[in-house]
Amino acid sequence: MFELLQKLNDHGLPYPDTIHPIIVHFVIAMVLFAFVCDIIGYFTKNARLFEVSWWNMCLATVAVFVAIIFGQFEAGLAHPYDMAQPVLSVHTLIGWSLSGIIAAITGWRYVIRLKTPDKLPVPYLGLGIVLTGLIFVQVFLGDELVWIYGLHTVPVVEALKEGLL
Structure with a gap:
């Protein structure tokens, strides 16, 4: 398994840097900005x-699935060690759940847009608050994977190559 690591770059990837966080930040920004627009518009x-x-x-609905594809690929290349695995598992579970939640909310929003384009129901705004909370939890877990456990950072990748983890 570790001979594969020798063919990857310093970050343990076949391309220059992680793509998952880049796409995820677009999703985060689009969902949070949509919620802010809803609140102000309301x-x-x-x-x-x-x-x-x-x-x-x-756009967030499409981008979240692209982010998950890259996240799954990059998580597979990370070779997470025992301490990081539970956090990565929860992060993966919430990520897949968020993709379904975002798609469902977008579908509901489409129905609202067709029926009453000039107003939003309060339960929709309440669900926006719940979605915002889930996104903050997911961001925390993603930050933990990078800043605490060091997935795809040069020192951790080097430790993996040397068999220290």
Whole structure:
């Protein structure tokens, strides 16, 4: 298994740097910005902000699946050691769950957009708060994988190559 690591770069990847975090940051920004637009649009009664929110959620729905594909690929190349594995497993589970949740919320948003494009129901905004909370938990776990456990960082990859982990 470790002979494969010799063909990868200093980060343990076949390409220059991790792609998963780049795409994930777009998803995070789009979902949070959509929620902010919804809140502001709800209180100001500005339907144009609902349109901005809708398109952000559409793009986030597509991007979250791309982020998961790269996340699964990069997690497989990380060869997580025993201490990192539980965090990675929870991060993976929440990531897949978020993809379904974001897709479902976007579907609900599509129905709302068709029926009442100029207003949002309060339960939809409440679900936006729950989604924001889940995203913050997911960000925390992702940060922990990089900053605490060092997945795809040069020292951890070198330790793996030398068989120290």
